[in-house]
Amino acid sequence: MTVPEATAITPDAPHLDVDALIGDPGVRVIVCCGSGGVGKTTTAAALALRAAEQGRSVCVLTIDPARRLAQSMGLTELDNTPRPITGVEPGSLNAMMLDMKRTFDEIVIAHSDPERAQSILDNPFYQALSSSFAGTQEYMAMEKLGQLRAEAETDQRWDLIVVDTPPSRSALDFLDAPKRLGSFLDGRLIRILAAPARGAGRLTSRVVSASFGVFTNVLAKVIGAQVLQDLQVFVASFDALFGGFRERAEATYAQLKAPDTRFVVVASPEQDALREASYFVERLETENMPLAGLVLNRVVPVLAADLTVEAAEAGAEILADLGEDPVTRGLLHLHADRMRNARRQRHVADSFVAAHPGVPVVAVPAFGDDVHDLEGLRAIGDAAGG
C-alpha cells in the first residue's frame, strides 16, 4: 500500500492533533461517529492501534467490521468478548465485535430470575426487539461501552476505549436510539398493555379501559389474537425490567458527557457525509458533549497543485493536435480529473469549515487498497497522526 502525503483540504480549520488526543491520559473513551460508508470502523481501529503503539492499553469496540478488517486485527469470531491482538507494543490492544442480541440477553439474564429470563428470551417479541429493532444496536453499543468502562475500573485492563458506532444512515441515531428504546419501553401504551397482566383491579380509568378495548380489538384484527397475547405476555414479563432499563439507558447516555470522553466525527469529503457530520457536531454542542474534531477520510491528495485543470486540459489538447505523445496526454487528463475531484472535495469541505470554524480537522488521504493487516491500519494511523 502506498501512502500518499497528507493534504491541506481545510487550510482554514484548526488542525486536529490526533496524537495529542490519544496520548492524553485524561481521555479514556473515544467515540467515533459518522454516517455509513465513510471508513468509521477503520478509523476507530487505526486510532486504537496507534494509541496502543504509543504505550496505552486500549480496547476497541467495533460494531460491524468488514471481514478483512476484522481479520486484520485477528478477529475471527463475533463472540462479544475483547480479544488481545498480538504484535502490538509497547502498549496493548484488545479488540471485540459487538453481538447485540447476546448483549441484550445478558442484560435480561442479569436482571431477572432464571425462570422469568427464560420466558422473556423465548418470547417472539423479545426476539424481534433484540435482533431487529431499529436502535437496539446503538443502545447495545452504549451498553457494552458501559461494561467495558466498568471492567477498566475494576482491573485496569485498559485505560482507553475506542468505540465504533453502528453503520446507520444518520450519525445521530447513535445518540437518539437509546432514548427512543427507553421511552418506547416505558411508553403509555406499554403501561396500558401491561395493566391487565398486573390485575384488572388496576384498570380503574374508564378511558384507559376503553382505549385498551379499542386497541386490542384493532390489533387483534390486524395482527391476530395470538400475536396480541404474545405481546401481552412479553410486556408483562418484561415489565419488571422496564424501570431498570430506563435508568440504565439514562445512566449510559450520561456517561457520554463524562469529562474523560471525546467524540471524533468521521466523514468523507462528500456532501451527504458532511451534512451528517454537521448535524452531529451541532448536536454535540447542544448536548455539551466534547467533540475532539473531524477526521476527513478519502481525501484526494493534490500533487502539482499549480498545474491547474484548465492548463492541463489545454496542454492535452495541444498534444492531441500535434498527434503525438499519448502518454503525456493521458497523464494530463488524469491530472485534470484528479484536480477536478480534489476541487469538488475542497468545495464541500470548505462549506463544513465555514459553518463550523472552530472544529479541528485532520485529512486522511484516499488509500488505493482496503486494509488487510496491521500494517495497513498503521499506515492510516500515520496519515492521521503524522
Next chain:
Amino acid sequence: MNLESVGRWADLSEARMHVVSGKGGTGKTTVAAALALALAAGGKRTLLLEVEGRQGLARVFDVPPLPYEERKVAIAPHGGDVIALAVDPEAALLEYLELFYNMRRAGNALRRLGAIDFATTIAPGVRDVLLTGKAMEATKRKDGQGRFVYDAVVMDAPPTGRVTRFLNVNSEVAGLAKVGPIRNQADTVMGVIKSRITTVHLVTLLEEMPVQETVDGIAELRAAELPVGGIFVNMVRQPLLPPEALAAAATGSLDKSRIAQGLVDAGLAPPSGKRSTRVSAWADALAHEASEHAERVALETQERTRLQATGRPMIELPYLAEGIDVGALYTLAAHMHENGVGE
C-alpha cells in the same frame, strides 16, 4: 462497455417492481432515481418509492420534502413522468385499516395513543409488510380501463445488509403472526416479491468492501429465493491512460524525462535549454499520480471480475466529477437506457 451483458437485461423485461439496494455510500438513491427516469422514458409513468423516511428523493430531485402523497418530481426523456412517494409506515397502516376494515377513526385514535408507532416499532416485520405492501399495491394498481397506473415501480430499498430480511417479510412475520390479516398480507406480498414481476438490483462501486457486500447480498437473496436482478456499478472512471502507459505506471517505469518533454511540447513550459525545476516537479507528480491510478485500475479489474462471476447483468455508470444534481440523473438514465434498461 458491457456489450456482453446487454442482452441479459432483456431477461428482466417482465419485471415491473424494481427494488434497488446497495451498500451505504454507493449512490443507491441516485441510481434508483436514474432508473425511475430510464424506465419512464418514452411516455411511460414510473413511481419511485422511498421507504426509509429520510427524504433522500427530495434531495436528489431538488424538491421540497415529500409528503405521504404521490407527487410528480420529474419529466423523463422523450416524455414520461416520474412520480415520487415517501412511504410512511404509520400512514400506510392507517390506509390499510381504512381500506380493509373501514376503521379510519379508530386508527386515528390509536395513533394518538401511540399504538401505531408501537405496532410498527416492536415488530419490524409488520413495518416491512406495510412498506412492501404499499409497493405491491402501486405495482398492481389499475385505472378505470384496466391498464396499469404505473408501468414500473422503483423502490429505494434499505441497504444490502438488510434488504433480504426486509423483502423476506413472510419469514419475518412468521415468528410473530401465525394467522390473521397481517399474515395473509405477508403471504400475498411474498407471492408478488418472489414472482417475475419483482427484481432486486444491487448498486456497488469497484471497491473491495462494496463488492464483497454485493456478492454476499446476491448469495443471501438467492438463498431466500428472492429474484436477483442486475448490478449497477456506480462511479466508474473512464480509462484515461493508453494500455502501455498504464503498464509502465504500474511498474513505476514511466520515463519522467519524456513526460517533462511532453509538458514542454504541450506548451506548459518555455522551451528553454535548461528544463525548469517546475516542469520536472510536475513530471514527478504526474508519474506518481499515474502509479496510484494504475494501482487502483488493477484493483478495479480484480473487483470487476468478482462481480462478473456472479453471472448477473452489469451496467457500469460513469463517475461524474462535478457531483450529482438533477442533470446528472438524466446522464445516468441515458447510460442505463443505452445498456438496455427500459426496452
